[in-house]
Amino acid sequence: MAADAIITVEHMRTGFGAQVLFEDLSFGVARGEVFVILGGSGCGKSTLLKHLIGLYSPWSGSIDIAGMELVTADEATRLAILRRIGVMYQQGALFGSMNLIENVRLPLEEFTRLPDAAVEAVALAKLKLVGLDRFAFHMPSEISGGMRKRAAIARAMALDPEILFLDEPSAGLDPITSAELDELILQLRRSLGITFVVVTHELASIFAIADRVIMLDKETRGIIAEGPPARLRDESRHPFVRRFFHRQAADAPAA
Amino acid sequence: MPDAADRPATAEVRIVADGADLVLAGRLDAAGTAAVWVPAMAAVQKGGSLTVDAAGITYCDGSGVALLGALRAGAAGRPFAIRGLQPGFQTLVDLVGEVAPPAVPAAPRLGPISRLGHAAYAMGGEAKRQVAFVGETLVYLTEAVRRPGRVRWSDFFLTLEAAGVRAVPIMVLMGFLIGLIMAFQSAIPMRRFGADLFVADLVSLSLLRELGPLMAAVMLAGRTGSAFAAEIGTMKVNEEVDALTTMGLVPVRFLVVPRVLAAIVVMPFLAMLMNVAGLFGCLVVMMSLGYPPVTFFNQLVGATTHLDLLGGLFKAAVFGLLVGGVGCMRGLQTTTGAAAVGESTTRSVVSGILLIILADGLFAVLFFYLDL
Structure with a gap:
């Protein structure tokens, strides 16, 4: 893999029960890029993401995050890895019993020795970054789905991670809110140099943000295409990739 | 047409x-x-x-x-x-086209030995997870005692309020009624032997040693254990527990410890409340039989020792640990979907009450051998 890779997955094999999901998965994510994981519904995009953040363990193979091996990591290494990543879950997964600023404060209170006033300021700054400072004292149930996702990004960024994992950021959002979220991702990458790993299947979003994509496939249990999205759209010969980028139904004749 | x-x-x-x-x-x-x-x-x-x-x-x-x-x-x-x-x-x-149900691949038919093996494997996995949960909870409870600064006290006090303060009216009512009913039911046969004065001994002893802690714990399982399971189960379904894990926070330390601590702390108070309310119930029956309160009080002091009371309250604290722990465990075991939360809630109440009864039996044997 490239020398500047921040995530390196090698020969990962995994699945559920007796069912194999990925046979031999290898790929790398370069520092500072927006890396998008694509694939049809049910091909294991979110599951792959959960492997990368250590919620699931693969059957075999290795996952290297920022120079540390995740699969065989002991508790201290695992914590060290987790400190360098942030995750936004599909529905935001904000803690329902806390308001927005308490949600963002939580990791700061748990992992830093900042005085209380500083924690408050940092949390407010993160909320301001995603445009939600006015809603700091709202509960998650009192704001819209798009705002909840932005708040979740603010919480994921609380400890200034090097990598942000986003699970379907634009799912269930209108095109305008979705475009705003894309803009936010690009801005954070530009100004803070964060590496993004994004699971999505919104075409517009992919072309707006992705530097590089991989396309997963249920049938071959692996990666069927890898590269910048525009190149895949224009040059790929794989029928599934072509259909995906040209929004064609499965039985339509390949263009 | x-x-x-x-x-x-x-x-x-x-x-x-x-x-x-x-x-x-x-x-x-x-x-x-x-x-x-x-x-x-x-x-x-x-x-x-x-x-x-x-x-x-x-x-x-x-x-x-x-x-x-x-x-x-x-x-x-x-x-x-x-x-x-x-x-x-x-x-x-x-x-x-054709409308016919798709052929469902028949599940491989297993022999009795394979099925036994599968069942044992599943039970073994379950037992392992439960042991792991108990171990993890005890580790973090010990840590909470040694380093109280790391406990989330806000959650602790919220739970204390929900499980304790808000349970006061129902506990008082239930205790009063239990004391009343027990005294009344035992007064009828005992009166035939002229022993109705000893109704006070009977009720006070059984309340302090057994029924006060037991009924308070059953109430806690129904009111609070189920709430723990539903609350944590919903967090699990909403990926909030995953979010905690990926933040590097241990769900047991974060979610379970404050709740279990609150359950342990609140239970002796609830049991005491149950005792006092039950004794009042008994007093009402005694007064209706024509005994003055001072007679009742003398019987009470004569029949029970402070060890009866303290043993009961200690039991109550242990019941709190069991009910709170099993409620949280069922919550964390929740799989996916709204139905799973309901199932966890049910299981938390059932296993909570079962554990209380089992522990009560163990305490009976233990107290007998310790001569308490």
Whole structure:
């Protein structure tokens, strides 16, 4: 893999029960890029993401995050890895019993020795970054789905991670809110140099943000295409990739 | 005469040389299809070729399409044709094709030994997770005692309020009634022996040693253990527990410890409340029997020792640990979906009460051998 890779997955094999999901998965994510994981519904995009953040363990193979091996990591290494990543879950997964600023404060209170006033300021700054400072004292149930996702990004960024994992950021959002979220991702990458790993299947979003994509496939249990999205759209010969980028139904004749 | 398009569906079967002709006519909607389904399917059973004359069909919706699809599937392998169906409906029928349930691959039939093995493996996995949970909880409870600064006290006090303060009225009511009922029921037979004075001994001893802690714990399992399971289960379903884990926070330390601590702390108070309310209930019955309060008080002091009371309150704290712990464990074991939360809640109450009774039995044996 490239020398500047921040995530390196090698020969990962995994699945559920007796069912194999990925046979031999290898790929790398370069520092500072927006890396998008694509694939049809049910091909294991979110599951792959959960492997990368250590919620699931693969059957075999290795996952290297920022120079540390995740699969065989002991508790201290695992914590060290987790400190360098942030995750936004599909529905935001904000803690329902806390308001927005308490949600963002939580990791700061748990992992830093900042005085209380500083924690408050940092949390407010993160909320301001995603445009939600006015809603700091709202509960998650009192704001819209798009705002909840932005708040979740603010919480994921609380400890200034090097990598942000986003699970379907634009799912269930209108095109305008979705475009705003894309803009936010690009801005954070530009100004803070964060590496993004994004699971999505919104075409517009992919072309707006992705530097590089991989396309997963249920049938071959692996990666069927890898590269910048525009190149895949224009040059790929794989029928599934072509259909995906040209929004064609499965039985339509390949263009 | 009704409009032709509104005519209900009819089916007519004609036997021909090599099979059957089925003439369908009228409005093939849900009502019409229901009327012709049985005779139409009977035509398929006759064997040989099947020709459906559909020229008379004036309307055909999803039900009609399903009927034609089922006929096609029933005639599989034999000559089958639909004639005269309007092109718009025909497109729909072609799109659906045969309507037959997909072949479900039969699960491999296991012998009794394999099934026993699978069951044992599943139970072993469950037992392992429970042991791991108990161990993890104890580790973090010990840590909470040694380094109280790391406990989330806000959660602790919230739980204390929900499980304790808000339970006061119901606990008082239940305790009072239990004392009242027990005293009343035992007064009737004991009066025949002239021993109704000792109703006070009986009720106070059984309340302090057994019933106070036990009933308070059952109430806690129903009110609070279930709430723990539902709360943590919902967090699990909403990926909030995953979010905690990926933040590097341990769900047991974060969610379980404050709740279990609150349950342990609140239980002796609830049991004491139950005791006092129950004794008042007993007092009411005693006074109705003609004994003054001071007599009741003297009997109470004579019958019970402070060890009875303290033993009961200690038991109550242990019950709190069990009920709180099992509630949180069921919550964390929640799989996915709203139904899973309901299941966890039920399981938390059932296993909570079961554990209380088991522990109470153990305490009875223990106190007997310790001469308490």
